[in-house]
Amino acid sequence: MDNNFVKIIPLGGLGEIGKNITVIEYLNEIVVIDCGIAFPDEEMYGVDLVISDIDYLKRNKEKIKGIYLTHGHEDHIGGIPYILKEINVPIYGTKLTIGLIENKLREHDMLSSSKLNIISAEEIVQLENLKIEFIRVTHSIADSCAIAIHTPVGVLLHTGDFKIDYTPIDGKIMNLERFSTLGKNGVLLLMADSTNVEREGHTISEKSIGEALNRIFSGAVGRVIVATFASNIHRMQQIVDASIKYKRKVVFSGRSMENVSKVAMELGYLHIPNEFLISLDDMQTYSNHEITIITTGSQGEPMAALARIAFSSHRKIRIESDDLFIISASPIPGNEKLISRVINQLFRKGIDVIYEDLEEVHVSGHAYKEELKLIHTLVHPKYFMPVHGEYRHLVHHSQLAQNLGMKKENIFIGDIGKILSVSENHAEFCGSVKSGSIFVDGLGIGDVGNIVLRDRKHLAQDGMVTIVVTIERESYSIIAGPDIITRGFIFVKESEELIREVKVIVNEELQRCLDKKIIEWCVLKSNIKKSTERYLFDKTKRRPIILPVIMEI
Template sequence: MPHPELSDPPALTPGGLRVVPLGGLGDIGRNMTVFEHEGRLLLVDCGVLFPEDHQPGVDLVLPDFSWIRDRLGDVEALVLTHGHEDHVGATPYLLRERPDIPLVGSRLTLALLEPKLREHRLRQSVQHVVAEGDTISFGPFQLELVAVNHSIPDALAVAIRTTAGLVLHTGDFKMDQLPLDGRLTDLRAFARLGEEGVDLFLTDSTNAETPGFTTAETSITPVLDQVFAGAQGRLVVACFASHVHRVQQVLDAAVAHGRKVGYVGRSMVRNMAIARDLGYLRVPEGVVVEAKELAGLPPERQVLVSTGSQGEPMSALSRMAQGSHQLVQVGEEDTVVLASSLIPGNETAVYRVINGLAGLGARVVHQGNALVHVSGHASAGELLYCYNIVRPRAVMPVHGEVRHLRANAELARRTGVPDVVVAGDGVVVDLVDGRADVVGRVPCEYVYVDGSSVGQVTESDLKDRRILGEEGFLSVVAVLDLERGAVLAAPEVHARGNALQGVDFTDVRAEVVAALTEALADGTTDVQQLQQVLRRTLGRWVSRTHRRRPMIVPVVVVA
């Protein structure tokens, strides 16, 4: 990450504004930013990051709350820009530590969050439902909410006014000129704020490397229509459980082609019910039925809208690809549509699902072979446009991997922004007298959720798990008579893991006996030292003969 040499930040200059990202700068996920002014804190977003293959056993990755843990009483509010998991999913874990933090968000955003709070058995905190154009104050922070469009309805940017200056945070956004819900990104508000004078502009970087403008959502409609028209059997459409716009397009296509729709996946069922009840999803009469009822219809009349577009192992789509789903057995003449983008790090899992479905005879339509998904993020042309109408004094790219942040920074420089700050998670940026400067770093590590434990799994634990998964596990037991200096029986070697499946350990037993006998003859009687002899001997043999480095647990039993 940038600025590896930074130390603890100095005290904030009186009257200044401190900005500290606790996640989202270096990853696609766990977005969270802290603003400090006059001794008070404002939080924007609190999301999760989904684990990758090199994080075995991890369920979620959270922002690191350690820097603010002792100051949670200073938090004025948590502003949620939209309802995606990478912006709201960690909120229950924060509220476990202070349940009464006021929540600020749009109607849909807070409605999608509510079931998560119930699952964590959190009492409902004070919630402020806001909409574009609203202003609301918390302590020294005055907020103005601005409409932006994204791949979920009701997304908001937030302008933060303090005596230190004006900050504009876009959240995730794009500039779709033909949005399905008619809700445009409010560029007039962006321009008005620019005329007022934006001192620091925090901008979504996810698509900064992509030239031009992001394709409109409406361009998917005719492609979906063609897919529906050409499908002979069952249709399965996988997308994010919060992608209301995509589900709306599927419902409209189902009506046009005489099909019924069933939702598969708990989060999909829940979220679409919320969106329908609040009026964000228009559900034609009789088109949506229970998945069990749908299974009784002829395949050519079925459409399943499913979770699992990122290849999640336990998702409905993954189980269909493995042929183990309780209701749906995918086969010849079925069509599966993956209507979502590939989140970096998920490529292997997604292609595993695609290959599994293709192996069952299904036709698989995805972003690589058809326009069945468009991004929810502004591309380079849109970012340039925003810089030119906002004309900020300083820019701090947010929300993206390092390459995205740097690409976004270069776009800002090309438009003449005088001060561009490329930060990373935990990097402290102070806005003082209209100038933004990096002043230090605070602790900001990955916090892992593993089952019911939060923050108990360390990087060392993950290293051990990776070794177990990739290289295998060996235990070796030797029984010794220390007084006689003798090995009483041939050591027992037990292996676990696919990497060591079927290995014959006959040869190494003789090597282990010889090494132990030599150590005993040299006067070694310390059990720990003898265990090291066991580990080294067995480790060298496995490395030499099988090119593996398994985890080895040596046990010495003294008779």
């Protein structure tokens, strides 16, 4: 009886948006659900992406039976190349998900050494004690699944990301029946997507976008340029369908758009008649009204195709006066100003832009309140842990479950690294494991930490002042310098007097020390730093990083 419990350890995705990864452990078996990345927030200067600390998995690698992926979004699969460098375990996912990962691993030159397994929805992987069942859901990427883990203690159900779309583009509706059957037979623990728990009502079907696109396409006289998420293949299909209807050829622009569309076509998730697909280079042989461009950059990312087109720095696409732009996406929180910049720039060039505020050209992929209520009602689990959301979303999801009659003591608001132990008649938090964020910057993984970030922030705020001086030890005398170099602090022109004064102060300070035969670096440096800091703050109310360097001969 002692061993009759299962441990659930989220290593990411709780109390944050992104880097979803959840560990399920029963006796000697561990399965991992998803392995995503998060995008850096504005305080993480220079960081390219964020992955989870998987120390716990490294220390238990012999137990890991595989990583089971719910769907192919970056916040669920983006961490795979990084985790596989540490622990090369089997990966399971549906065809499209695995196709996208192959692409990713090829870029990292890791494809041949990885163990990828395609599994279809409603299939089951049988381990020693655990059974992993994939259940079809609808979401903003095709081939998405929830995952049920059948354990000797009971069934755990993880929804993954989902919405309930009764009219999905590919006709493959969410397997609500299976949710219902599992619920009927008893679900021990439900883990459900909390992203949109604050939104009233029910998401709109992806299909509604098709109607809006047709309306917009019917009035377009020049090229139509649509920016959207590269992973939203259903959206892509609808843009393609509208293009075909209005006799337009389709061009893909932007690296991820080209990659994903290629994979999706090869695997049969995206259908474009050959005669409708052309390359960027072929574009010039067609008139503007015969062209649709599907592009990356819907978040206003300065380096992505859309921003390059808007700011006239795209290698191949020049703006034309009869272009019509559609931004078929919502800004991810934090990107509002970037995308605004691009929209304003297009308007400045006299170009028409249609975006979410003006027409219904985007719908969310995450369940709203009423959909969540349906899932809770069908599954009516014994215990519930809200997942995938900032802390406030988790709290509101807990309140939603309580409003449906669930007892507060059966709901567990978890956190990264916090262990939830669940047995047939009891659940509780019991301790935690090492967890957190690892920053990826260029080739470095984890070599940028809080000290580096603190310095970058400090440098960003006020710049820096380097003070260099060479002294001769024997004679206690300054023989070169002090030289003052600033970066990011103040206009050189405006600062001449300031710099002259700093030299005087440093000289005096040094001389005072040397006269007293003090030559310890740390004392000299600290004195120079303090006097300079004080002077500069007094004059400018800024606190640049002061970097005294003393060379000694």
